Amino acid sequence: MAGETSADHTPIDAQELFKEAGATALVVFALCFSLVGFKTEDVPGGLDIITRFDDVLVATALAFIGRAALVLLRQGYPLPVLATALPVTILLIVLHFSDAVFSTDTAAVLKRFLPFGAPVIDWLVTILAAVFAIRAAIARQRAGSTMTTEEREKAMDRIGARVQRAARILGPLILGFAIILPFLPMADRRILDIAILVVTYIMLGWGLNIVVGLAGLLDLGYVAFYAVGAYSYALLAQHYDLGFWVCLPFAGLMAATAGIILGFPVLRLRGDYLAIVTLGFGEMIRIILLNWYEFTKGPDGLSGIPRPTFFGLPFTRSPPEGVETFHSFFNLAYSPTDRIIFLYYVILVMALATNLFTLRIRKLPVGRAWEALREDEIACRSLGINPRNTKLTAFSIGAMFGGFGGSFFATRQGFISPESFTFIESAVILAIVVLGGMGSQIGVVFAAILLIGLPEIFRELHQYRMLAFGAAMVLIMVWRPQGLLAHREPTLHLPERPPDAPRVAGAAK
Amino acid sequence: MEYFTQQLINGLTLGAIYGMIAIGYTMVYGIIGMINFAHGEIFMIGAFISIIAFLLLGTLGVTWVPLALLIVLLVAMVLTPIYGWALERVAYRPLRGSPRLAALITAIGMSIFLQNYVQLLQGARVKPLQPVISGGFEFMRTENFSVVLSYLQILIIVLTVILMAVFTLLINRTSMGRAQRACEQDLGMASLVGVNVDRTISFTFVVGATLASFAGLVFLLNYGVIDFYIGFLAGIKAFTAAVLGGIGSLPGAMLGGILIGLIEAFWSAYFTVEYKDVAAYSILVLVLIFRPTGLLGKPDIEKV
Incomplete structure (x- = not known):
């Protein structure tokens, strides 16, 4: 599916990359192994078990790739992420719509290459890939990292304030x-x-x-x-x-x-x-x-x-x-x-x-x-x-x-x-x-x-x-822990003092 | 009298389950001051992992009951805490220091998520398990009633006592337990003197989830049926138990659990089964109104 995000000649911190991505993949594997890997099936006279290890493996691989992409973005290498995520997104979208492009038989074969086989989750993977592609593109445009948390908080607060102000027009x-x-x-x-x-x-x-x-x-x-x-x-x-x-x-x-x-x-x-x-x-x-x-x-x-x-x-x-x-x-x-x-x-x-x-x-x-x-x-x-x-x-x-x-x-x-x-x-x-x-x-x-x-x-x-x-x-x-449009304006303001008003008695001695 | 003894035994078994879950609530509340609303779902996941392990062992041909039980116990107590750890890492750690309401909403969201996650993966139907251990002692026999203390109930009570002993040692005697107690007293101060706070909080969630997974296994053995929704009610009652015992107090959680179990058993036996949940909630309300610190809790002094 997705290509390798290998560290080639650039000085990417490969050790950190593999460590973090490996740890994430391990956790996802351990999480999925029990509840995704085995399913209890109702059969006459009790329960039976069926296995779904393919899904576990795909989920683990996706977790590895996703975390690796995050690390690369953080280290300031959006290009390999973009180069991987964009083709993957396009490929997945083509696979989703393969019915319309190819004959039914080919489409059936092609659809087997979708990661999970459950349409909603496959679409989710596609969307995630697209998000990665977009983030990488933005990071490349801004020549560096994405927004920090505080910047984002401030930006969201501004949006909240703006929406509240706009509510006067927007509301009606x-x-x-x-x-x-x-x-x-x-x-x-x-x-x-x-x-x-x-x-x-x-x-x-x-x-x-x-x-x-x-x-x-x-x-x-x-x-x-x-x-x-x-x-x-x-x-x-x-x-x-x-x-x-x-x-x-x-x-x-x-x-x-x-x-x-x-x-x-x-x-x-x-x-x-x-x-x-x-x-x-x-x-x-x-x-x-x-x-x-x-x-x-x-x-x-x-x-x-x-x-x-x-x-x-x-x-x-x-x-x-x-x-x-x-x-x-x-x-x-x-x-x-x-x-x-x-x-x-x-x-x-x-x-x-x-x-x-x-x-x-x-x-x-x-x-x-x-x-x-x-x-x-x-x-x-x-x-x-x-x-x-x-x-x-x-x-x-x-x-x-x-x-x-x-x-x-x-x-x-x-x-x-x-x-x-x-x-x-x-x-x-x-x-x-x-x-x-x-x-x-x-x-x-x-x-x-x-x-x-x-x-x-x-x-x-x-x-x-x-x-x-x-x-x-x-x-x-x-x-955003405060809520999407949280922005609290004070309900009361002290009236602005006119510039030529006399100052408080005693202070202007 | 016979009837009373029987209800006492049933209530104690039930109380062991609630107490085990309640410890998870009380530890998390003690250390980061939030109600881990999704803790009941961890219990439910523990029960599901247990049933899967039982079925797998059945297909693998492990039929010797003690061995099967031991393996299932280990599997459940190893695999479930990963969910507890991931829960904290994904949903609660980013929110540390934000308004309490936000953390509670996240916890409720996580609870809904995990319920539906299990429902999607394992199906919405009730999952039955053949009785693993049957039989028991009969005593105090009269002509139409005899008290039954089943082998399963003995096993549950013995295992609970062993686990509680191990747990007490873990908290009181190990360095991790000491760090846990330090963080419970003062998170900021503990980090100043070099306690790794993040790791200690993770440890708290892992320990809580381990005990909850044990409760899940016991629930499965005791009732023989589970579904994806069992975590909600058990979670609420375990929380009630934690509050009753005094939130933040570990012995209090176990005591509260046993009391809630007894109250529920006796209420069902002598009044009405339908309103047994109402009884549990009423106790919660009464305790909070008349003794907000619970039975063994320390008073919470509010400073201006």
Whole structure:
């Protein structure tokens, strides 16, 4: 596959190269040997083992070459890397598309030369090779090493600051796009469904941002309030025959109450402990929903949850006698997409309300107190802020938005079960907040599109979705621990002193 | 009384598993102050490597049980810690000194990654293993109930005690253990007096993963089925055990593990099986509210 990265006449530190690359290859081999090399297969009457040593060897070789390339780049020899990575990239791409170029038989033979035989992983290798080629090319252009960590941090911070400043223009643009999205020609049912999902997560992210980003309380059990909201709506609707709009405030209220009940005993805990306790609460709520069969129907879930109406006009094709529907009221032809578009606008409005609320409350004393508490709890105490009550407000307001989101989820799905409220959901929402850069409202939007939208669009990679999700969380954090668009502007400035203003009395003697 | 004794035995076996995992949490928390959320996955990988080793030995024709057990134990305890080491090297070392939240997010990401990694490589189905050791002592026999102390449970408890002894010696008597304790007290100071901090932290992860892999093997032997998801719940409970015993305290982790195991066994026996996880979480909450330092932990003084 890839050529040798041998040290020829130039004074490359070959010993270092082989030592590092060899060590990496050894580790990768030791990692892969057990779990990649052997696979447990279900056979009638037990398990059998099949071996995949070819994959282990390929992975080891790739690790060796990759690390060698990194070392060469670091030592300032981009040329051999470029000379290897570029042809390899081109070769791999040709192999991927060999179906289109050659006859089926030749293509089948050629495809066997792909490193793993699993398309997604082969593409990953191709992309990595391309990244190496690009990095080598950049390093060659700049005649030396790539950016140092600090340079990169500064550059990313500048980007973050620029995006935040641009958010004033970008925000309305994105909003405008979001508003006209359902009427764009590309907006089919699938795109709209993805958009609804993304906006739901944006709303949840904004809700959690109040708790995590503003108040600095690490909440790993946010899904509990999402679940409370969803079940509140579903149960109210089933037992008292109420509609979505009537139940929505109740669901939010229930979730906020749950937030207060859960928050009251635990909010004096610090950082990590709070995270684990909230995680425990999230799981407890799920287990109770799962086992309290008489009330929640347990694992069977609740179905037949009513859909929202447009000022009392339902979106059905054939309504019961005497009920006017949306399409008949407006004299439109019935279209099933109408309901989806309506749902999209409902969640969009809910998300925007969340955003507006957050932006406004940041300016109120309580919002200021949250941020102060996040920065220094002891200082706040000494200034007379009651930490527990302040944290409780943040926790319950965040929970309330979670509850709103939950009842929207229930009405959209029409069916809920405890399966939808696992820890992974909490982790996803938290990841959106943290990856976007905590406290950054626009960052949440980007992170939600990145983490929810992209995997939904690439549905074919279904089985690799969560793998990539976990890897992305790690890589982004390692690359930039503050979050992608983290840039904190001070919310208050001392007013600039005019140049001719009198100086402070006493100093100008 | 018979029923009680039986639950006591079951609870102790379960507690040994939780305690072994809890030590990994408590050591890592003690040294770098982060919750290694992916530690439960290391336990799960240990269980998978064990089942693969058992199946391989079966096809190779090693059927003498003590030899097979010994080989599997060695294989699991050698191969799993590599994952622990790589985890620290790849995901946690670059983040040392960054906000705590970032490290926690990385840990959660790593946990999701490892779960799906194993699911992709080994399949999502539950993996059963034929019972390796069967039989046991029966005593306190009455007409319709008798207490069974299986050979497997004896083996688990004996092995746990041996391993704990070795581990205690390692921490208390070797130079690496001394460095580990020094780093736990003060990372900066330890590095000033010439302790290789990076290597000590790696050592901590390796030791934690070794004990977790043992717990994985025991879990496999005890329950006979594993899947890629076992690490999550076991991890949470082991963390609860570490907090209950006092995070940072090694004997506390083992004590906490045994307590959690007992509580879970008795709760399932006398109340409801469905809510046994709720019981574990409630204990976590109660301990944190009323005694945040745990049973054997040192109080954490916050200086301004």
